[in-house]
Amino acid sequence: MHTVRVAVTLTAAANAFSGIAALLHWKAILPGMAKADVPETWLTFPIGTLKTAGAAGLLAGLWVPWMGTAAASGLVLFFVCAVYTHIRASDFGAQFWLAIGFLALAAASLRSAPAPWRKRPAGRWARRPEGPESEARK
Structure with a gap:
């Protein structure tokens, strides 16, 4: 779990830096945006605001899991939209590869998020299912 927290924190820090750079x-970053035909x-909004909100949400997700997800x-x-924008503008410069890297970081953070449908290991204090099967065990 420690590794997940470090990875999510680094992803949040990278997005916070990128979002604040866009807001300021x-x-x-201006030449790369012009090359991808993105208006200044x-x-x-939307670039700087969404990146900083995403970073804040990732950090909040360390305590409130659904928010991180x-x-x-x-x-x-x-970042899927960002990569698409660069491809559509035929811009395969440094910012395209940064978008790919940020997409990979975001996907890794999403993959590491707790999900209710994943099976949890049954431990000593695991809740037992109720029903006819549990009556047979008594």
């Missing part, structure tokens, strides 16, 4: 219209006005799902969707 950092000069280093989009840096504030929702944030990771949103970031995966965001």
Whole structure:
């Protein structure tokens, strides 16, 4: 579990940095955005806002699991769209590969999120199912 927390925290930190850079219209990212035909006005919303909200959601997900799952799902969707935008503009520069890397980080965070449908190992305090089978064990 410790490794998952470190990985999710690093993913959140990377997205927070990227989102804040977009919100501040950092000069280093402007040429890449222009190359991908992304208007500069989009840096504030949706790009910067969604990235920082995703980072905050990932961090909140360390304590509220469903929030982390929702944030990771949103970031995966965001970066799928980002990769598509770069492909559509035939932009395969550094920001395209950064989008691929961010997509991989978001997908790894989503994969590590707790899900109610995954089987949990039955431990000493595991809840036993109720019903006719449990009556036979008594």
